[in-house]
Amino acid sequence: MKSKKITVSVLLIVVLAFFAFGMYSYQQRIKNSQMDKVNQGEGRLVRMHSAVLGPVSAPVTIVEFFDPACETCREFYPIVKSLMKQYPDDVRLVMRYAPFHAGSDSVVKLLEASKLQGKYWQVLEAILADQPQWASHGNPNLYVAYQAAARTGLDLNKALADTQTPAIAAVLKQDVEDLTALEVTKTPTFFVNGKGLPSFGPDQLATLVAEEVARSKSGAQGKP
Numbered sequence: 343m344k345s346k347k348i349t350v351s352v353l354l355i356v357v358l359a360f361f362a363f364g365m366y367s368y369q370q371r372i373k374n375s376q377m378d379k380v381n382q383g384e385g386r387l388v389r390m391h392s393a394v395l396g397p398v399s400a401p402v403t404i405v406e407f408f409d410p411a412c413e414t415c416r417e418f419y420p421i422v423k424s425l426m427k428q429y430p431d432d433v434r435l436v437m438r439y440a441p442f443h444a445g446s447d448s449v450v451k452l453l454e455a456s457k458l459q460g461k462y463w464q465v466l467e468a469i470l471a472d473q474p475q476w477a478s479h480g481n482p483n484l485y486v487a488y489q490a491a492a493r494t495g496l497d498l499n500k501a502l503a504d505t506q507t508p509a510i511a512a513v514l515k516q517d518v519e520d521l522t523a524l525e526v527t528k529t530p531t532f533f534v535n536g537k538g539l540p541s542f543g544p545d546q547l548a549t550l551v552a553e554e555v556a557r558s559k560s561g562a563q564g565k566p
Contacts, residue, residue, distance in 0.1 A: 386520040387533055388436050391513045393453075393462050396426055396434030401558035402535055402551060405436045407521050409529040410450065410487075411443035411477035416470045418530050421544045425551050432555045437466075439517040440529045445482030447514060451505035452488065454513050456496055458504055464494040 387405045404422065408415040426433050441447040449469060456465040468490040469476075476486035492498040504510060521531075532539055534550045 386523055387438075387536060389438075389516060389520070391454075391516070393437040393457065393466075394434055395437075395463060397431060398434065400432055400434040402429070402433045402554045403436060404433060404547075404551065405438060405533040407438045407440040407517075407524075407526045407529060407531040409440050409442050409446050410453065410466075410469055411446045411473065411479075411482060412529040413473070413477075415530045416473050418544065418547075419467075419470055421547070425548060429551070429555050432558065433551060438520065439514060440521050440526055440531070441514070441518070442529060443477065443479055443482070445477075445484055445487075448484055448505070449487050450514055450517075451510050452491055452501055454510045455501040455504035456491065456494075459496055459501065461494050461496050465491045465496055468494050 388403070404425070406415075406418075406422065422435060426435060439450045441450050453462060453466060453469070456462050469487055472486060472490040476483045476490070488498055488502070491501070532547055534547070535554045537550060537554075539546045539550060
């Protein structure tokens with residue numbers, strides 16, 4: 343009986359190891375495929391309309407595909423801001439849209455409209471702060487999101503009118519085309535100087551940013 347239990351345990355370990363290896367191999371294939379797409383279409387990472395925070399000439403660029411209704415995006419926002427504070431002259435942040443949740447497209451359009459009033463980052467932070475009150479995967483309360491935006495001093499009526507313009511519709515369409523081409527399927531998805539994270543997590547993001555900052559400084563020191 344004891345021998346039988348040992349055999350079953352060994353078989354279970356083998357099956358679990360095979361499953362884990364299969365999942366790892368699958369994830370690596372997905373990652374490699376995505377990086378191939380990035381290398382083939384590098385211009386899809388940053389667009390002229392993209393919101394940028396930080397020095398334009400910064401040697402390290404974090405591109406984040408995010409959904410304003412995504413809880414993990416909300417959790418990562420202060421982490422990204424902390425990295426930028428750590429490297430104030432070396433890192434810039436580029437925000438791209440991945441409106442996967444219901445109602446997110448409307449909030450994205452409001453964010454774009456807030457640019458016209460110079461309040462993009464204030465509105466983004468207000469919407470993320472109130473996300474637990476308005477975001478729902480099935481039934482978002484957009485009124486709450488709009489009121490959060492209005493508290494920043496945004497002219498809400500003008501902004502809502504601007505959301506209906508072809509220019510803002512084109513921004514959303516372009517970002518969706520780019521995320522599809524780059525095989526972005528979840529939020530947040532980060533690229534640091536065109537490189538994806540080896541695996542998802544705040545430590546992995548911080549490590550990749552640190553490596554790219556160090557690489558940029560090493561390159562600068564090597565120049566005559």
